[in-house]
Structures are given as structure tokens and as C-alpha cells.
Amino acid sequence: xxxxxxxxxxxxxxxxxxxxxxxxxxxxxxxxxxxxxxxxxxxxxxxxxxxxxxxxxxxxxxxxxxxxxxxxxxxxxxxxxxxxxxxxxxxxxxxxxxxxxxxxxxxxxxxxxxxxxxxxxxxxxxxxxxxxxxxxxxxxxxxxxxxxxxxxxxxxxxxxxxxxxxxxxxxxxxxxxxxxxxxxxxxxxx
Amino acid sequence: xxxxxxxxxxxxxxxxxxxxxxxxxxxxxxxxxxxxxxxxxxxxxxxxxxxxxxxxxxxxxxxxxxxxxxxxxxxxxxxxxxxxxxxxxxxxxxxxxxxxxxxxxxxxxxxxxxxxxxxxxxxxxxxxxxxxxxxxxxxxxxxxxxxxxxxxxxxxxxxxxxxxxxxxxxxxxxxxxxxxxxxxxxxxxxxxxxxxxxxxxxxxxxxxxxxxxxxxxxxxxxxxxxxxxxxxxxxxxxxxxxxxxxxxxxxxxxxxxxxxxxxxxxxxxxxxxxxxxxxxxxxxxxxxxxxxxxxxxxxxxxxxxxxxxxxxxxxxxxxxxxxxxxxxxxxxxxxxxxxxxxxxxxxxxxxxxxxxxxxxxxxxxxxxxxxxxxxxxxxxxxxxxxxxxxxxxxxxxxxxxxxxxxxxxxxxxxxxxxxxxxxxxxxxxxxxxxxxxxxxxxxxxxxxxxxxxxxxxxxxxxxxxxxxxxxxxxxxxxxxxxxxxxxxxxxxxxxxxxxxxxxxxxxxxxxx
Numbered sequence: 001x002x003x004x005x006x007x008x009x010x011x012x013x014x015x016x017x018x019x020x021x022x023x024x025x026x027x028x029x030x031x032x033x034x035x036x037x038x039x040x041x042x043x044x045x046x047x048x049x050x051x052x053x054x055x056x057x058x059x060x061x062x063x064x065x066x067x068x069x070x071x072x073x074x075x076x077x078x079x080x081x082x083x084x085x086x087x088x089x090x091x092x093x094x095x096x097x098x099x100x101x102x103x104x105x106x107x108x109x110x111x112x113x114x115x116x117x118x119x120x121x122x123x124x125x126x127x128x129x130x131x132x133x134x135x136x137x138x139x140x141x142x143x144x145x146x147x148x149x150x151x152x153x154x155x156x157x158x159x160x161x162x163x164x165x166x167x168x169x170x171x172x173x174x175x176x177x178x179x180x181x182x183x184x185x186x187x188x189x190x
Numbered sequence: 191x192x193x194x195x196x197x198x199x200x201x202x203x204x205x206x207x208x209x210x211x212x213x214x215x216x217x218x219x220x221x222x223x224x225x226x227x228x229x230x231x232x233x234x235x236x237x238x239x240x241x242x243x244x245x246x247x248x249x250x251x252x253x254x255x256x257x258x259x260x261x262x263x264x265x266x267x268x269x270x271x272x273x274x275x276x277x278x279x280x281x282x283x284x285x286x287x288x289x290x291x292x293x294x295x296x297x298x299x300x301x302x303x304x305x306x307x308x309x310x311x312x313x314x315x316x317x318x319x320x321x322x323x324x325x326x327x328x329x330x331x332x333x334x335x336x337x338x339x340x341x342x343x344x345x346x347x348x349x350x351x352x353x354x355x356x357x358x359x360x361x362x363x364x365x366x367x368x369x370x371x372x373x374x375x376x377x378x379x380x381x382x383x384x385x386x387x388x389x390x391x392x393x394x395x396x397x398x399x400x401x402x403x404x405x406x407x408x409x410x411x412x413x414x415x416x417x418x419x420x421x422x423x424x425x426x427x428x429x430x431x432x433x434x435x436x437x438x439x440x441x442x443x444x445x446x447x448x449x450x451x452x453x454x455x456x457x458x459x460x461x462x463x464x465x466x467x468x469x470x471x472x473x474x475x476x477x478x479x480x481x482x483x484x485x486x487x488x489x490x491x492x493x494x495x496x497x498x499x500x501x502x503x504x505x506x507x508x509x510x511x512x513x514x515x516x517x518x519x520x521x522x523x524x525x526x527x528x529x530x531x532x533x534x535x536x537x538x539x540x541x542x543x544x545x546x547x548x549x550x551x552x553x554x555x556x557x558x559x560x561x562x563x564x565x566x567x568x569x570x571x572x573x574x575x576x577x578x579x580x581x582x583x584x585x586x587x588x589x590x591x592x593x594x595x596x597x598x599x600x601x602x603x604x605x606x607x608x609x610x611x612x613x614x615x616x617x618x619x620x621x622x623x624x625x626x627x628x629x630x631x632x633x634x635x636x637x638x639x640x641x642x643x644x645x646x647x648x649x650x651x652x653x654x655x656x657x658x659x660x661x662x663x664x665x666x667x668x669x670x671x672x673x674x675x676x677x678x679x680x681x682x683x684x685x686x687x688x689x690x691x692x693x694x695x696x697x698x699x700x701x702x
Contacts, residue, residue, distance in 0.1 A: 110321065112314030142261075142317055145324060154325045 083127055084136040093147060097137045103163040103187045105136045108153045115174050116157040123159070126180040133188050161187040218360040220244050222562060223347055225339040225505070226367035228264020229548040230538030232323060234365055234555030236330045241563040246359060247327065248349055250338035254389035255374065255382050261320030262327075262334070265369050265539070266548040268316055273392035274412055276312045278580045281419020285582075289619035303420040305397035313393060335359075341506040344531050363562050366512075366521060366529075366536040367555065368501040370546070375404070375496055380464035384472050385492040388413065398422065399490025402474055404461055406432035408579045410495035411444065415582040418453045425454040425489075427461060427476060433579065437591035440629070440644050447583040447625040447646075459485075464492055500540040510534070515542045525569050527558050535562075537570075545575055576658035578651035583625055586650030588658040589642035595631045604641065605634045607667070607687035611699040613648055613680045626680070630670065630687050638667040645684065653681040 083102075087093050097104045107123055109116035120138075127136045141148040141156060151160060161169040161183070169187060224235045227249025235247040251268075253259040260268035280303070287301050327334045337349030337357060347364065349357040372387035388409050391398065399422065403414040406428040417424040426448070433441035449455055461476045467488065475486040500520045507514055513522045513530040521529050521536035523544070529536050535558060537544065538551035554570040561567060576588035595604045607630045612623040631642040643657050660670075675682025689697040 110318065112318045141321060145321070149324065149328055154329070156321075 083132055083134070084124055085138065087137050087139045087144060087147075089144075090147065093137070093139075093144075096135075097162060098165045100135060100162075102133065102135045103161065103168075103189075105134065105184070105187065106151075106160040106162060107136055107138045108141050108148050108151070108156055108158040108160070109138065110141050110156050113156045119157045119159075119174050122175070122177055122180055125177065126184045129181065130184060130188065134184055159183075163187065163189075218345060218362045220246050220333075220359060220361040222246075222363045222365065222559075223248065223339075223359055223361035224365045224367055225347065226264070226369060226501075226538070227262050227323070227334070228367060228369045228538065228551070229266045230369075230551030230555040231264065231365070231367035232262075232327070232555075233552040234367065234537075234559050235332045236326065237556045237559035238563060239330045239332045241559060241565060243559075243563055245331075246333040246335055246361075248335045248337050248339040248347070250336060250350075250352075252338070252371075254371075254387065256386055256390045258390045258393045260393070261317065262323045263316075263320055267319045267323070269389050269392055271548055272319065273312050273316060274416075275580060276315065277308065277392070277416040277420075278412065280308050281416040281582065284419050284421065289615075289621065292619045305420070306395060308420070309392075309394060316392075338504070340504060341510045341512070341534075344510050344533055362533065364534045365527075365555075365558065365562075366502075366505060366534065366540060367538045367551070368505065369539040370498040370500045372409075372494065373497045373499050374494055375461070378461050378463060380466075381461075381492075381494065384464045384466055385494045387494050391493055398493070400488075401425070401491045401493055402427060402461075402472075402487075402489040403493045403495055405429075405495035405497070406434075406445075407495055407497065408433060408436075408581075409498075410493075411448065411581045412579065413493060413495060414453050415448060415451075415580070418448070418451060419582055423454075424452075425456060425487075427456045427459050429460050429479075430458065436579070436585075437587065437593070437629070437642075437644055439592060440585055440587065440627070440646055443625040443627055443646050444579065444581050444583065444585050448581060450622060450624075451582045456485075461492075498539070498546070502540055512536070518542060520544075526561060527554060527570070545572060545577075547575065547577060550575055574658065574661045576654050576661075578654060580651070583646060584648065584650035585644070585646045586654035587642065587644045588654060588661050589640065590631060591642060591644075592629065592631055595641045599633060599641070603634055605632050605638070605667070606630070606691040607632070607689065608691055608697045609683055609687050609689060609699050610697055611647070611680065611683040614678045615648065628683055628687055630667070630684065632667040640665050640667060640670065643684070645681075647680045649680070653684075656681075657684065 085096065087097070097106060105123065105127065107120065109120060123136060127134055139147060141153060151158075155172050157174070158172045159170060160167055169183070171183065175183065221243040222235070222238050222245045224231045224245065224247045227247050231247055231249070235245045239245045249262050249264075251259045251261075266272060284301070284303060287297065291297055324334065335349055335357070337351050340348045340350070341364070342348050342358070344364070345360050345362070347359045347361065349359060351357070372389055374385065374387070375381050386394075386398075391413060398417065401414075401417050401422055402425050403410045403417070404427045406426060410426060411432065414424050414426045431438065431441070432445045445455065456476065456478070458480045459476045459478045461474055462484070463475050465473045467473050471488040471490060472492055473486055473488050474492060475484060477484050500518065502514055502519050502521060505512075507521070511531050512534055514520060515522055520542040521540050523529055523536050523541045527535045527537040527541065537554045537558060539546045544550065544554075550570070550572060557566070557568055557570050574589055576586065578584055578586040590598070592606060609628045610624070611626050611628065613626060616623045616626075626647045628646070629642075629644040630640060632638045632640050640661055643654070643661065645653055647653070670685055671688070673685050675685040683699060686699070689695050
């Protein structure tokens with residue numbers, strides 16, 4: 001079983017920068033997809049195949065073939081009532097995490113990971129204490145391997161905090177209740 | 191084929207902004223594309239990437255006939271060595287619990303085994319390995335593609351996704367490491383519909399129950415061994431001999447132990463049909479080829495372990511001119527793993543004449559990567575590779591079998607030292623050690639070099655590893671006897687062998 005590890009401060013900052021960069025690329029692609037949706041489908045196929053062979057780690061979530069079915073939420077739309085949910089697919093992640101009005105903790109976990117089973121309930125408790133001011137998206141890394149790899153997850157559990165579509169913080173491994181409370185407070189901006 | 195290549199180049203010119211983004215590696219997309227993400231494929235691709243090559247690995251698992259599928263890592267990780275050894279360990283622990291009482295442990299009630307608990311734990315561990323491999327590829331900057339690869343020409347591969355989407359890749363060098371899959375018998379009605387193979391057994395959520403294992407390869411015996419060990423009624427059906435290719439005297443002792451351990455054997459028998467009864471159980475009818483009589487019995491599961499065939503049929507090899515053996519279907523390879531097409535290589539289980547083992551595939555893959563990157567010319571040495579069969583009483587061996595040694599050196603050219611010993615742990619637990627046996631085959635003349643070493647006993651794999659180094663270094667019988675043993679162990683008996691087969695004396699070890 002992969003053991004959780006604590007990255008060094010500078011590595012953490014580098015990883016956050018890289019994640020933020022990837023997110024920025026995704027948002028640009030998401031916007032540009034709307035523009036090229038009208039291109040003939042054959043051209044989209046070719047661009048997509050040469051794209052996937054040319055970049056080492058393409059943001060493959062953004063499929064040039066199928067633009068997102070829903071547009072990014074506008075400010076006046078009501079966000080979902082569930083504060084803790086399982087991510088279903090890439091579109092779901094974009095909609096409920098990247099475009100969320102609330103800050104979101106993304107809990108990358110796996111069925112085979114013992115520490116994840118300990119951290120999971122603790123996270124739920126920490127989220128519940130905030131009474132709807134923060135949400136939690138749970139990502140099973142076996143079901144959503146590409147998403148996890150894209151976010152640079154190597155060990156599990158990895159928790160990423162996102163606000164306004166940007167990565168603001170993250171940690172790897174187990175934290176106790178107090179550490180989680182302060183982590184969540186920081187994310188909300190208290 | 192030519193039209194397709196021209197076509198893709200035309201598209202590339204139109205969408206030139208993608209071409210500017212592409213890392214310039216010459217005229218191909220990749221320096222190396224490896225088809226197959228198993229022990230060999232992953233080792234080769236990671237090593238090549240580390241040496242600065244632009245590498246992609248394609249891995250795709252065609253579900254088994256029963257629908258079983260698994261993640262990255264190949265046979266060893268998912269449906270071979272790893273789950274096998276864990277289930278073997280589960281079975282050994284069952285025996286240990288029985289022995290424990292003689293050692294003073296107070297165990298109230300009967301101890302029973304729950305398949306689902308074991309299976310879930312094993313499957314979870316395998317999934318963690320799938321993830322680990324994925325992360326490693328990412329870390330080593332190997333592009334991973336979950337696509338089924340086929341050769342279009344000697345530099346072009348077509349990858350097909352599960353959804354049917356096609357991707358074309360070009361590569362300077364191509365390595366085939368697609369491994370093998372279990373065979374089903376071709377002449378037994380009901381075999382495919384009602385039977386399972388080693389692809390399925392480790393992923394069953396529910397216990398296989400009363401099982402018939404057809405075959406007597408190490409796959410068959412290892413599976414039958416752990417199924418018996420966890421308390422299931424298990425029968426092995428053998429067509430002719432057990433452990434073909436292994437020393438037959440040792441094979442006999444392995445099956446003798448399994449019979450005394452509780453596995454039933456139907457020797458010289460072949461199944462003729464498998465039917466499902468209204469109760470849901472399977473009725474298997476077979477013929478005993480010695481007596482000519484027909485028999486039948488009901489089982490909950492039938493496990494076919496009648497051989498493996500290489501995954502070469504869907505690679506498009508004939509189109510490109512890669513020669514395969516008519517008999518086995520494996521790729522004909524040179525000492526440097528090259529195929530009949532200069533830039534296409536093949537190794538691991540699909541290489542003709544190669545051992546079907548993970549460590550040899552890994553090492554061969556790494557050496558191949560070094561040669562392809564122009565860093566070395568070292569070839570893989572396939573001699574004196576130690577192996578172990580993880581049957582209830584384990585059998586480890588390195589070097590030649592007795593028959594092969596006789597064939598090469600003549601019966602008078604070899605000396606066979608042997609001994610029956612009793613592991614100390616068996617004494618208090620009153621376990622039968624009749625099959626705990628050691629055989630050291632040496633050259634009779636000259637420096638009496640050790641040609642082969644065979645050990646049957648607990649922890650054979652651990653015992654034998656050090657001796658394989660000795661053989662690699664050309665150890666001789668005098669050196670063996672001059673080495674002081676570690677006491678009390680079973681391994682020390684190897685240093686003490688002195689009774690020869692030629693002498694006809696009783697080889698049973700008595701006392702210290």
C-alpha cells in the first residue's frame with residue numbers, strides 16, 4: 001500500500017504552482033472549446049489525436065470532441081445543496097468543483113488505502129462543522145485515474161483545497177481533527 | 191496503409207500550431223513505443239525514458255471469457271505471481287494455525303476460512319500496485335496509453351481505445367511485450383461457457399467451492415495447492431505428467447505431498463464435457479486414458495490450467511513481416527531480442543524459447559532499453575535462472591534437471607548427491623516430512639562444478655536465491671561442502687549433502 005508522505009515546503013509550493021498552471025490551461029481550453037465547437041468533427045478528431053501524442057501530460061479531461069454539456073455556472077445560479085459528494089466524471093468535477101461558489105476540498109482516496117478510511121470521516125466532521133461554508137468532493141483515484149494523475153496525486157490520501165477554481169492549499173496523509181479544523185478555516189479565509 | 195500515412199501528414203500541415211508544440215524528436219512521434227504494460231514492458235519503457243528516450247507504453251486488457259479485467263501491470267501483478275503468492279500464504283497460515291496448537295496456542299473452536307475477506311484484501315493490494323505503476327510511469331515521464339496496439343507498418347502503431355477511438359503513433363523502435371493468456375481446451379464442450387482460468391480465480395468475489403483443476407503445470411498445482419489449503423475440496427486432473435519441463439523426480443515428490451495434504455488427483459485422465467445442472471453445479475465427464483473408463487462428478491468450479499498462448503494474433507505481425515513460430519505462436523527472436531524486422535523487438539513471455547518469468551522479462555527489458563539507447567551492448571543471460579513452484583510444499587530449483595544433466599554429460603559424467611531431511615519446525619507439529627528432499631547435481635570430473643540444485647521444502651524460494659548466485663559464480667561441490675551451514679535451518683542441509691545416488695545408500699539425514 002502506498003504510504004502517505006509529507007512533501008517539503010518548496011516542493012509543496014511548486015506542486016501548487018503546477019496545479020494552478022494546469023487549471024489555468026483547462027479554463028482557457030474550456031472557453032476556447034465553445035469557439036471551435038462549430039469546426040467540422042473530422043478536424044476536431046485529428047487535432048485531438050495529434051494533441052495527445054505531442055504533449056506528455058495533456059489535460060485530457062477537456063475533450064475537444066465533446067464540449068461541456070453545461071456552460072460554466074453564472075454567479076446568480078444556486079450551488080448544489082450537498083456539501084459532501086462523490087465526483088461522477090470530468091464534467092461533474094468541472095461543474096461542482098472548479099465552478100463551485102463555495103471553497104471545495106477534494107479528497108483523493110482509494111478503496112485499498114487504509115489511512116484514507118481514517119481521514120475520510122474526519123474530513124466529513126470538519127466540513128460539517130462549517131455548516132455549508134465549504135464543500136467536499138470525493139474522488140476515487142481508481143475510477144478517476146486520469147484526474148488524479150493530472151492533479152499530481154501520487155500517494156493517498158491527498159486533499160486539495162480549491163477556491164474560485166484555483167488551488168489554494170493541499171496536504172498528503174492523515175491529519176488529526178484540530179489540524180483539519182485549522183486547514184479548513186484557512187481555506188474558507190477565516 | 192500508405193494512404194493513411196500520407197493523409198495524417200496532410201492533416202498535420204493544416205493544424206500546424208500543434209506541430210510547433212510537439213517536442214522535436216526527429217521524424218517519429220516517439221523514440222520507442224512499447225506494446226504491453228506488464229513486467230517486461232514497464233521495465234523497458236521506464237529504463238528507456240530514464241536514458242533520455244521519448245517513450246510511450248500501450249497497455250490494454252482484453253477481458254477474459256468470463257469478463258474479468260484488471261489494471262496496469264500485466265499478468266504478474268494482476269493474475270499471476272502476486273495474487274498467487276498471497277493466496278499461497280493464506281493457505282500456509284491455515285496450516286500454521288493447525289500446527290500452532292501443538293506449540294501451545296489455545297485456539298477455541300474450529301478455524302475456518304472466508305474467501306471474500308482474503309479475495310478483497312488481495313484485490314485491494316493489486317489495485318494499489320496498479321496505481322503505483324501508473325504513478326511511476328508519470329514520474330519517469332513515460333506516456334501511458336490505455337489502447338490496444340496493432341502494427342500498421344514497422345514504424346507505425348494503431349491504438350484502439352475501449353470506446354473504439356483510433357490513435358496513430360509513430361516510433362523509431364517498437365518493442366512487443368504483450369505476454370500471454372491462458373488457453374481453453376478446444377475439444378471439450380462447455381469448457382468456455384462453464385469454466386474459468388487463472389485470469390478469473392484471483393478476482394472471484396465468492397469462493398469457487400468444490401473445484402476441479404484441469405492441468406498439471408505449475409499454475410494448476412499452485413492453484414490447487416492453495417485451494418486445498420484454505421479448506422476447499424480440490425481435485426487435479428492430469429493428462430500425462432506433472433510439471434512438464436521440471437525435474438520429474440522432484441515433480442513426483444511435489445504431487446505426493448499434495449496428495450497427502452488433501453488434494454485429490456485423477457491421473458491419466460482427460461475431461462470430455464462440462465454441463466451445468468439445474469442445481470447450478472457443474473457436471474464434468476472424463477475418460478481415464480489408462481483404463482478407458484468414463485467417470486463423472488459434480489463441482490462448483492472448473493479451473494482450466496492447460497497452458498498459455500502468446501498474445502501475438504492481434505498485433506498485425508504478418509502484415510509487417512515479424513516472424514512467429516508456427517508451433518507456439520511466439521515471436522522468433524535473436525539473442526538481442528530482435529525480431530525478423532530490424533527495428534522491432536520482442537521479449538518476455540512472447541519470445542520464443544524464453545522462460546515465462548517476471549525477473550527475466552524485467553532484466554531483459556532493461557538491457558534492451560540500454561542497447562536501444564546505444565548505451566551498451568550487453569545481452570541478457572538466460573542461463574541458470576532460479577525458479578520456485580509455490581505448491582503447499584515449495585519446490586525451488588536452479589540449473590539443470592537430472593535428466594538434462596545426464597543428456598549433456600552422460601550418466602557417468604555426473605554425480606548426484608541427495609538427502610531426505612526433516613525441517614525442525616515439522617517435529618513438534620508432527621508433520622510428515624517424507625517429501626522434504628534435496629538434490630545437488632555436479633560434474634563428476636574436473637572441479638566438480640554444480641550443474642543443478644533442487645530443494646523441496648518450506649520457504650524454498652527464500653532458500654534457493656543465494657544458491658542461484660553460487661551457481662552464477664560457478665560454485666563447485668568442494669566449495670559447497672567447505673561452506674559452513676547456518677543452524678538450525680533447512681537450507682544448511684544443502685551444504686551437508688554427501689550421499690550419492692550412485693552409492694545406493696539411504697539418503698535420509700539422521701540427527702545433526
